[in-house]
Amino acid sequence: METLESKKDMPKYRATELLLKYGITPTQQRIEIANILFARPQHVSAEQVLAQLNCEQQKASKATMYNTLGLFARKGLIREIIVDPTKVFYDSNTNDHHHFYNVDTGELSDIDEGHMLVSNLPAPPEGTVAERVDIIYRVRNAEAGSDTSQ
Numbered sequence: 584m585e586t587l588e589s590k591k592d593m594p595k596y597r598a599t600e601l602l603l604k605y606g607i608t609p610t611q612q613r614i615e616i617a618n619i620l621f622a623r624p625q626h627v628s629a630e631q632v633l634a635q636l637n638c639e640q641q642k643a644s645k646a647t648m649y650n651t652l653g654l655f656a657r658k659g660l661i662r663e664i665i666v667d668p669t670k671v672f673y674d675s676n677t678n679d680h681h682h683f684y685n686v687d688t689g690e691l692s693d694i695d696e697g698h699m700l701v702s703n704l705p706a707p708p709e710g711t712v713a714e715r716v717d718i719i720y721r722v723r724n725a726e727a728g729s730d731t732s733q
């Protein structure tokens with residue numbers, strides 16, 4: 584399970600630098616949100632970031648959180664992973680990689696780089712170029728009785 588308890592504070596100036604590098608104006612709230620996202624590599628929902636932010640003195644609305652995370656994703660600071668319209672994760676790892684999504688637990692996890700080779704990709708449609716291939720490999724818990732430990 585992804586949890587947020589092991590948050591390590593990134594120095595404020597580092598978050599500020601990071602935002603500036605991606606062309607994002609570093610407001611106090613954006614710095615706080617960046618600190619939460621980059622505490623470690625993780626996949627978090629907007630609700631999780633909001634809960635974390637609001638338990639640390641700050642008050643932010645859900646709308647502000649979605650706007651901020653959307654801005655971060657558009658600027659390439661984080662990656663938005665849309666599992667389905669009601670399940671969006673934000674990934675602090677923007678390197679090319681794929682994911683396992685467990686439909687039973689709702690958990691998203693990385694597939695190690697090099698463990699999945701995508702081949703025989705069709706040519707992109709006329710007038711387009713490839714940007715990225717990201718695959719969500721949907722899994723479910725094995726039937727009871729079989730080994731489900733991972």
Ligand SMILES: [Zn+2]
Pocket residue numbers: 626674676680681682692693
């Ligand atoms: Zn990931």
